[in-house]
Amino acid sequence: MNEKPRQPAEPDPNQPGQTALELINTGAEWLRGTGRACDVVVSSRVRLARNLAGFPFMPRASRVDRQQIVDLCHHKLMEAELADRLLWIDLREVSRLDRNLLVERHLISQAHARGKIGNHSVTGGRTGEDEPRAVAVGLPGERLSIMVNEEDHLRIQVVKSGFALAEALTEIDTIDDRIEARADYAFHPRFGYLTACPTNVGTGIRFGVMLHLPALKLTGDIEKVTRAANDMSLAVRGFYGEGSEPLGDFFQISNQTTLGKSERVLLHDLEHEIIPKVIEYERVSRRQLVERRGEAIADQVHRAMGVLTHARLLATDEATRLLSQLRLGVAMGLIEKVDQQVVHNLMLLVQPAHLQRASGRNMTQAERRIARAELVRNRLAEAVTRRA
Amino acid sequence: MNEKPRQPAEPDPNQPGQTALELINTGAEWLRGTGRACDVVVSSRVRLARNLAGFPFMPRASRVDRQQIVDLCHHKLMEAELADRLLWIDLREVSRLDRNLLVERHLISQAHARGKIGNHSVTGGRTGEDEPRAVAVGLPGERLSIMVNEEDHLRIQVVKSGFALAEALTEIDTIDDRIEARADYAFHPRFGYLTACPTNVGTGIRFGVMLHLPALKLTGDIEKVTRAANDMSLAVRGFYGEGSEPLGDFFQISNQTTLGKSERVLLHDLEHEIIPKVIEYERVSRRQLVERRGEAIADQVHRAMGVLTHARLLATDEATRLLSQLRLGVAMGLIEKVDQQVVHNLMLLVQPAHLQRASGRNMTQAERRIARAELVRNRLAEAVTRRA
Numbered sequence: 001m002n003e004k005p006r007q008p009a010e011p012d013p014n015q016p017g018q019t020a021l022e023l024i025n026t027g028a029e030w031l032r033g034t035g036r037a038c039d040v041v042v043s044s045r046v047r048l049a050r051n052l053a054g055f056p057f058m059p060r061a062s063r064v065d066r067q068q069i070v071d072l073c074h075h076k077l078m079e080a081e082l083a084d085r086l087l088w089i090d091l092r093e094v095s096r097l098d099r100n101l102l103v104e105r106h107l108i109s110q111a112h113a114r115g116k117i118g119n120h121s122v123t124g125g126r127t128g129e130d131e132p133r134a135v136a137v138g139l140p141g142e143r144l145s146i147m148v149n150e151e152d153h154l155r156i157q158v159v160k161s162g163f164a165l166a167e168a169l170t171e172i173d174t175i176d177d178r179i180e181a182r183a184d185y186a187f188h189p190r191f192g193y194l195t196a197c198p199t200n201v202g203t204g205i206r207f208g209v210m211l212h213l214p215a216l217k218l219t220g221d222i223e224k225v226t227r228a229a230n231d232m233s234l235a236v237r238g239f240y241g242e243g244s245e246p247l248g249d250f251f252q253i254s255n256q257t258t259l260g261k262s263e264r265v266l267l268h269d270l271e272h273e274i275i276p277k278v279i280e281y282e283r284v285s286r287r288q289l290v291e292r293r294g295e296a297i298a299d300q301v302h303r304a305m306g307v308l309t310h311a312r313l314l315a316t317d318e319a320t321r322l323l324s325q326l327r328l329g330v331a332m333g334l335i336e337k338v339d340q341q342v343v344h345n346l347m348l349l350v351q352p353a354h355l356q357r358a359s360g361r362n363m364t365q366a367e368r369r370i371a372r373a374e375l376v377r378n379r380l381a382e383a384v385t386r387r388a
Numbered sequence: 389m390n391e392k393p394r395q396p397a398e399p400d401p402n403q404p405g406q407t408a409l410e411l412i413n414t415g416a417e418w419l420r421g422t423g424r425a426c427d428v429v430v431s432s433r434v435r436l437a438r439n440l441a442g443f444p445f446m447p448r449a450s451r452v453d454r455q456q457i458v459d460l461c462h463h464k465l466m467e468a469e470l471a472d473r474l475l476w477i478d479l480r481e482v483s484r485l486d487r488n489l490l491v492e493r494h495l496i497s498q499a500h501a502r503g504k505i506g507n508h509s510v511t512g513g514r515t516g517e518d519e520p521r522a523v524a525v526g527l528p529g530e531r532l533s534i535m536v537n538e539e540d541h542l543r544i545q546v547v548k549s550g551f552a553l554a555e556a557l558t559e560i561d562t563i564d565d566r567i568e569a570r571a572d573y574a575f576h577p578r579f580g581y582l583t584a585c586p587t588n589v590g591t592g593i594r595f596g597v598m599l600h601l602p603a604l605k606l607t608g609d610i611e612k613v614t615r616a617a618n619d620m621s622l623a624v625r626g627f628y629g630e631g632s633e634p635l636g637d638f639f640q641i642s643n644q645t646t647l648g649k650s651e652r653v654l655l656h657d658l659e660h661e662i663i664p665k666v667i668e669y670e671r672v673s674r675r676q677l678v679e680r681r682g683e684a685i686a687d688q689v690h691r692a693m694g695v696l697t698h699a700r701l702l703a704t705d706e707a708t709r710l711l712s713q714l715r716l717g718v719a720m721g722l723i724e725k726v727d728q729q730v731v732h733n734l735m736l737l738v739q740p741a742h743l744q745r746a747s748g749r750n751m752t753q754a755e756r757r758i759a760r761a762e763l764v765r766n767r768l769a770e771a772v773t774r775r776a
């Protein structure tokens with residue numbers, strides 16, 4: 001535990017936001033807007049829930065236990081060569097703004113940012129901002145992130161752009177094996193990997209696909225998708241996962257239970273049955289919209305571009321809604337001077353923490369609206385100039 | 389009456405819209421957006437109501453009378469050298485679309501386009517599209533227009549850009565004298581010029597100023613202006629005069645009665661008392677808006693530009709509303725790449741008849757929305773390119 005990690009990757013608390021800026025500037029692979037079915041699928045993610053043998057599950061772990069888990073994970077993960085560079089972020093040492101930024105980047109959960117132990121109801125009143133917890137982020141590209149002391153001791157996540165669940169699974173399996181070679185996981189011969197919440201017991205795996213479904217939202221058929229998904233024990237969530245509202249027509253579809261189903265069966269169902277059907281449903285809806293209301297769709301998309309490139313005040317909600325319309329326009333070939341990566345990056349950059357870090361200062365809501373409009377204008381102008 | 393007018397200025401009925409296109413392309417002086425107080429005042433107009441001695445007033449004139457009046461006026465006006473070129477338009481010989489275009493250009497009234505005798509209630513059921521009536525338009529610039537057989541035998545109008553009532557009066561006096569040198573006006577030594585409607589008896593003059601009052605509209609203080617104006621026997625009307633709704637925050641203020649007041653008193657009241665107060669009120673309101681809600685105003689103005697330059701569908705109302713916001717932006721120096729003449733021209737070009745003539749074909753409302761958006765985009769793009 002006293003061994004120094006090999007890489008000088010800790011954020012310097014004297015330079016707040018340095019890590020945040022590095023993340024913003026390096027960029028995440030899943031924002032690229034490339035890959036299979038990228039007209040509809042933004043990203044594919046696989047998440048594993050793992051716990052260390054010999055420690056109580058999070059809700060029952062003492063503060064000493066939890067500190068020991070953080071220290072042990074820090075040591076083992078940094079040693080495991082999981083990425084070109086593994087950035088270790090002790091969440092007690094970064095500002096609330098930067099924790100929010102990590103949430104906005106989908107690297108940690110809201111609960112983890114706040115020091116709550118996942119969504120588990122048994123928190124025993126011991127949670128808070130100074131809870132021992134961390135996140136390790138694989139650089140460059142942020143394909144890998146590992147939350148330490150969220151609901152489970154380890155929540156390992158691999159994200160890729162486009163529809164790539166199988167590839168993400170292969171990648172996370174390798175990472176899981178490397179960690180398991182150094183750490184002793186809690187495992188039961190009959191139940192499989194043991195987790196704090198029973199829904200994750202077994203493979204402890206969750207597949208999630210983030211889909212952009214503006215046409216299904218517009219026609220109202222998104223309700224059918226949600227009902228059908230729920231019937232198949234799938235969850236349909238918003239852009240920011242559990243409990244979040246659908247934001248700009250982005251929806252995450254993921255499996256809810258893992259006990260009793262193998263990884264391969266879960267993957268096959270999503271990769272070859274369910275998600276392709278949703279993708280096709282959205283594509284057919286888009287084609288029908290173009291046939292039946294082509295001018296109105298083109299009008300909406302171009303107006304979105306017009307407002308984004310001209311507004312002097314932008315609230316997060318409106319910016320997100322307009323960016324979603326812009327994304328549809330890019331996917332349909334109506335907007336040629338902007339690519340999906342620009343749109344995806346802006347989806348993050350317009351969020352409050354990103355906006356403040358990118359602007360280099362803390363701001364009131366009124367100031368953020370001005371800065372958000374300016375940032376969006378500048379980024380889109382740059383994008384258009386690059387393409388011209 | 390058999391004498392041929394000197395100028396070959398009649399529209400060719402075999403080439404519908406030729407006259408319309410000429411007017412659109414030559415342009416009207418009052419659309420220039422220049423002149424005194426042009427941040428607030430669009431244009432100043434003076435109108436004289438005149439009747440020929442020896443003929444009954446319009447409501448009582450027979451069809452034969454009315455035809456004779458048209459023929460006589462045609463002859464006398466063409467002879468009088470009232471403009472570089474006087475375009476004579478027999479309103480029975482042009483299409484309804486072109487008559488609407490003349491209305492949109494403020495050259496004739498709605499009633500005149502439809503062949504109704506002014507707004508007079510005694511029409512005797514004799515009015516209609518084939519009523520003998522005409523308009524003479526002074527080219528280039530359309531500063532002068534003379535309706536023949538509207539409510540009075542002659543309605544002479546001079547329009548200038550900016551706040552220029554005195555100049556317009558000087559100009560119309562010269563024109564009136566030239567006509568009177570050739571035609572015998574109905575005149576009563578005690579009452580003055582006699583008119584079909586008693587409100588115009590006396591000088592038969594109406595002064596009108598078209599003001600752009602977006603700030604007073606926004607603050608609601610326009611109600612105070614309207615009440616004060618009404619108390620002073622002034623009418624506050626919309627962009628298209630009598631009975632028209634305020635369109636895009638444009639308001640016409642004009643005197644209602646002429647009996648018993650000299651031209652000079654009427655002019656002095658408007659030119660030195662009333663209109664300057666309204667102009668100052670609007671300017672103060674604009675300054676206060678900038679101080680108190682500067683960001684919101686800039687946002688609104690730039691969004692208007694964004695939508696105008698990007699929309700694929702535009703209804704007349706929305707286009708007019710956005711152009712009004714753009715005009716405010718230009719007046720306040722927020723939009724530098726467009727000048728008021730472009731905005732004013734677009735105010736006309738987005739109207740249905742102009743749009744169809746400029747596009748060269750008749751269109752349904754749905755087609756007009758597409759063509760309107762395209763025309764606005766192209767004109768603003770041209771304007772921005774010219775300035776770049």
